[in-house]
Amino acid sequence: MNIFLIGYRCTGKSTTGVKLAKKLDFNFIDADIMLVEKYKTTISDIVEQKGWDVFRKMEKDVTGDICRLDNVVVATGGGVILDPDNIDSIKKNSIVIWLCAESDTICRRISGDEKTDEFRPSLTNKGLYKEVEETLAFRKPLYTKAMDFFIDTDNIDVDKVVDAALKQIKKRL
Numbered sequence: 305m306n307i308f309l310i311g312y313r314c315t316g317k318s319t320t321g322v323k324l325a326k327k328l329d330f331n332f333i334d335a336d337i338m339l340v341e342k343y344k345t346t347i348s349d350i351v352e353q354k355g356w357d358v359f360r361k362m363e364k365d366v367t368g369d370i371c372r373l374d375n376v377v378v379a380t381g382g383g384v385i386l387d388p389d390n391i392d393s394i395k396k397n398s399i400v401i402w403l404c405a406e407s408d409t410i411c412r413r414i415s416g417d418e419k420t421d422e423f424r425p426s427l428t429n430k431g432l433y434k435e436v437e438e439t440l441a442f443r444k445p446l447y448t449k450a451m452d453f454f455i456d457t458d459n460i461d462v463d464k465v466v467d468a469a470l471k472q473i474k475k476r477l
């Protein structure tokens with residue numbers, strides 16, 4: 305059994321994932337880092353040189369690799385839910401947790417994150433807040449359909465997110 309953390313950029317997937325994996329005695333995988341290591345280039349370079357469609361194919365390939373593992377907590381890229389095949393693969397042997405936050409929170413976190421340039425290229429040319437707001441509106445139904453449950457990360461610290469996740473995971477086991 306695996307735990308997949310889905311959600312928009314900067315909702316706490318990686319930070320939560322590390323701590324949750326430790327509590328569960330699982331391995332932690334950041335899918336974006338695994339993709340970068342597998343293809344030996346940055347996400348920004350992939351998107352800039354080959355486009356979002358090629359990146360999404362690479363993401364699907366890495367998601368398939370991860371789904372063959374067991375006892376892992378996975379922080380996915382925010383757009384993994386855009387491909388229904390990814391969701392089908394993820395849901396076969398996993399509990400899927402949607403970590404969500406409001407647009408203001410996400411924008412503040414993105415602006416303060418050192419990894420933004422390398423790991424979080426712009427999805428549109430509309431400016432940060434407009435991009436986040438529009439993309440969240442489009443993806444919300446996809447996150448909702450994919451999740452087993454959600455945790456709002458707006459106003460709680462990572463330890464409380466982990467505690468909430470553990471409580472829900474135990475209910476489902």
